[in-house]
Amino acid sequence: MPRVPDPVFTVQDVIDRLRHDKRRIMQAVAWARAVNEVWRTFNRHEGRQEVADSHASSAASVYERATLDAQIMMVARVFDRPGRGHIYSQNRMSFPVCLGLLKMPGVMGQLLDESEGWNELEAENRPRVQARYQAFSDTLDALEHEQPNRIELIKGFRDENIAHELRFDVLPQRPQYDHIHGIVDEASLLVSHLSMVVAGEVIHWNDGDMARSATWLWDAVANAERHDR
Template sequence: MARQPAHDPAEAVDRLRHSTRRIMNAVRWARAVNAVWRTFNRHEARQEIADSPASPAAHVYERTTLDAQIMMIARVFDTPGRPNILTQNRMSFPVCRTLMEQPGVMEFLLGQSEDWNELGAANRDRLTARHEAFIEVLTTLNNEEPNRVNLVRAFRDENIAHELRFDVLPQRPQYDHIHGLVDEASVLISHLVLIVEGATIRWQDGDVDGSVTWLWNAVADASRRSD
């Protein structure tokens, strides 16, 4: 099926900006949940908590934070759905790539980049480099084997989003696949925000790490006092 061109590049750019903001929210949440999961699993009192009355709740906590990462990562890497890229309900990196491929969109963004700051036309080279890096990361992810995105998406579809079956899949994503894709998504959204908004992202993950450590220290201390 032939690609449907955007009749007005500005319409595609508006959609691109909206999608970028939604993806940003999803990646921020994935990073926060990833920090929560990692900090819990590295906590020095993890086994002590597992042996305490908090064990059932800790198991739910661990599984829920892992599922949340899978949902967010699968979402931001979903491929376009309906034929018309401007009216579908999916907002993901592949969708943004397709929006940028619409006639006139990149030239529209390049023109706007001249007003970002005092660098003026020099911003065109900066945007072009980021666009090339964005496409390169997506292409590499699409071609890699084992394909982490496909494994995570299949697990999402089979175990979380649709059939809710709990039998073991023939091939499942590993923890490092999920964590790695959180990092890849962070790189991609940094490129995308620069391309679309001319902005730089400042991640603030330390607060989450400290909060989770405090939580499990408190649980471990309460368990010790109850013994």
């Protein structure tokens, strides 16, 4: 089979791709954060046992599993490694793919040049952006080599239980809830580094909004159960 030629592209094409990928990754991380907040709120709710003992128990069980699965899917997606073929031709949008794009010749140089026009700091942006790039790269490297490897545990759970419904004679080690919560935090930090490097953007998360909404929901369910008694 003849070798597929490398795609034709410019440095600007790669940067445009990076900015597109960054937006999609940020959407995935924002959703993972929101679902994580909803899941935690339910599991810490003072009326959780009342909900479990109520007519809403079956729906609450689905809610709990669905919010956990959603976190796993989003986290696994943004940490997927590149597949086959040239890094520019990847159909995956993940932190490792973005790191591969940033390492392509001329890309960081152009981003550093562009950073001088982002705001009044001008040339002072260059070392800031370079430091964010290094932090992005170092964090990904640390996550890849840590033991136990939280990302691999989460991906394994996705492949076994969510994405493919595979069956194994010997079940692999499962991720712990703290692994998932921690990786959501790591993904939030990584996307903040990536946003600064490729677009000079600072991310502000609306923490607490989903928790307040979820608390209202479960307060309403628990109160309804009390009134039915």
